Amino acid sequence: MYDLFIDRLQLAILTHCTVSDGGIHDRISKRLGVPREVLRWDQEARERYVEYANRGTQTVHHARGMIVGCAWAGKTTLLKRLLGCTEKEIEEVKSTEGLEVHEEIFELCDEEKSLKARRKYKDQNNVESNSEKLDSKTLTFFDFGGQAAYYACHQIYLTGRAFYVVVVDSSKRLDQKVDEKVCDQDGSVFSGWTYGDYFVFWLKSIHTYCGSDNENDQKPVVLIVATHWEEGLRQFKDKNELMDSLRDQLPKPSNLSQYIRYDRFHCIQLSVPLHNLERSFYEIACDQQWKESIPKEWFFFQIEINQKKHYKRILKVSEITTDLPESTADSQKGLNEISKGKLDMLRYYHDAGKVLYFDENGLNEGLIIDIQWFIDAFKHIIKDRLHFTGIPGNEEDWDEYYKSGYLRNTLLIKIWKSKDDKLCEMLKKENEKYKIKMGSFRFDARYLKYHQESLLNFMQRLGLLVVGEESHYVPCMNRKEMEPAVPDLIRRSESKSSVLVYQFTFLPFFFFFRLVVACMQEENWKVLKTHGTPSLYKDAALFLVEGYTVVLSVTKESIQLQIVHPKKGCILELDNYKTQEIQERVENILYDFAGKFHRKLLFTRGFRCRVDDKNLIAMDINGHFLSEEDIQKDDGEMICPLHTVIDQHSINTKELKRYWKI
The missing domain is CATH 3.40.50.300 (P-loop containing nucleotide triphosphate hydrolases)
Known part of the structure; x- marks a missing residue:
């Protein structure tokens, strides 16, 4: 039935309400050759795609x-x-x-x-x-x-x-x-x-x-x-x-x-x-x-990318020469149709993994057209010990980076310069072999040093690192163990929330890193310092938010959140409004990241049935996780439903939920 409907409407089905049903996308894509990414676009963007495709496509x-x-x-x-x-x-x-x-x-x-x-x-x-x-x-x-x-x-x-x-x-x-x-x-x-x-x-x-x-x-x-x-x-x-x-x-x-x-x-x-x-x-x-059918103008842009890769790695949007005819739908609404057409095209090639482009302030003026070059730039700074050889640098800087993930900008420059020097030597030999004039390799587009600011901005946008003035934080390189002073701080505090747990069916290990990177860019969120060093660890991160200590941690299957008032010798009530505001910000980041996966990353919110005194941060929840549905109806003391016979104990649901929006 669906196939007959698709065959009858052809491309017009992209503007039909049926497209809102994601279950039909694979059928449409296979029968009409429409890229799957386009089917997830909004109504206006799909209308523009249909108009371009009706002018001619390339399979x-x-x-x-x-x-x-x-x-x-x-x-x-x-x-x-x-x-x-x-x-x-x-x-x-x-x-x-x-x-x-x-x-x-x-x-x-x-x-x-x-x-x-x-x-x-x-x-x-x-x-x-x-x-x-x-x-x-x-x-x-x-x-x-x-x-x-x-x-x-x-x-x-x-x-x-x-x-x-x-x-x-x-x-x-x-x-x-x-x-x-x-x-x-x-x-x-x-x-x-x-x-x-x-x-x-x-x-x-x-x-x-x-x-x-x-x-x-x-x-x-x-x-x-x-x-x-x-x-x-x-x-x-x-x-x-x-x-x-x-x-x-x-x-x-x-x-x-x-x-x-x-x-x-x-x-x-x-x-x-x-x-x-x-x-x-x-x-x-x-x-x-x-097999896909794309508008011919988009296909011409692919040819343009392939040609310009020979002498460019980052292309300014203003340098795109592929001519896009104006869209009737846009011109009727008084919009800048060429700009919209370029955005659609760039969005498609970004989704297809051909370019990196983000229509956001600070990034929307250029696009990376050589993804391998971008990946190489990042892999050069996250080399494991097996591959960190022959690169100059202060030994203390290397030790700090490999332990804490903080990469000094001076060391980054040396790492990328080392790669540029090797490329320069290779190009010099090729030029001598093919008798090309010497000057042709001195400003090769593959050199990283000319693109440091743009590369770092794209890496930060992808959650790979946080750009700093003197040092950049690369979370995947952090192997730092937590100092005993941190759990002691929580243990001594008389004003703290319960630990809110987000349990995942599967938690990609970098997901927590992206959360930390996003929080470090939040206004009024400052990384807490312990003994003068940032409280960022391989499995936890502590922030100071308007006088409150926010503790984020990760285990193999969960991300955990706790809020502590650190003032000593004084019992202070946490502000419910403030704790729930922090909770909402963290959850907005989690939902945003989770929704970007092909299948939405699923997680369940809840609590650990009782605190693990030995591991206050990044507690193992295996066999101890209570979802919010498990305790939704109760508001007081109850026998833990997970331990009714062996290791029986009670829980206070009111205290668990006290500071959170549940």
């Missing part, structure tokens, strides 16, 4: 695959083998730092039903590019670094517009702890994790970013690839045993088992060709979901 077929997994599992080696690299090239493979984007490196060969590595050519500027055919079907791969420090930048690319390849090292037992030197876990939230923990982490991440609990919605395609399947290396008798072992790692109850499928599970050996796996990639990439 593009472009699939994207994300290769994820633990460090040294064989992700990069897998990609090199698909490209047909020699044994020597494969032996020289190094651990991926951050994220490597391999843009349209394969063409889908329909005759052989296989992948064909696309040839590279050098243009007049000696820049390598892929050969382009407008009607070709292409495949891009993203190779995600497995080290813990790099997970912060994954949020930029984990998307529903891709299929996923989860790589598992079959030579490792799932209950075996990962070598902390391999993943640089020491002191991080991943400390002590096993190979099984990482597998579950990736499935949860994929489901959170891209999955859906709605039966009518498109589910992410997930392939699992077990490497090192050679006899004598693998820890499992056969494929079925490994699949069962992976299922045993999943939390119960769980809907993650839907991603462990026999037909999408491949066990590979170095000596055996990858024909079956390659065929699977081909079949997935041929699916109609990757």
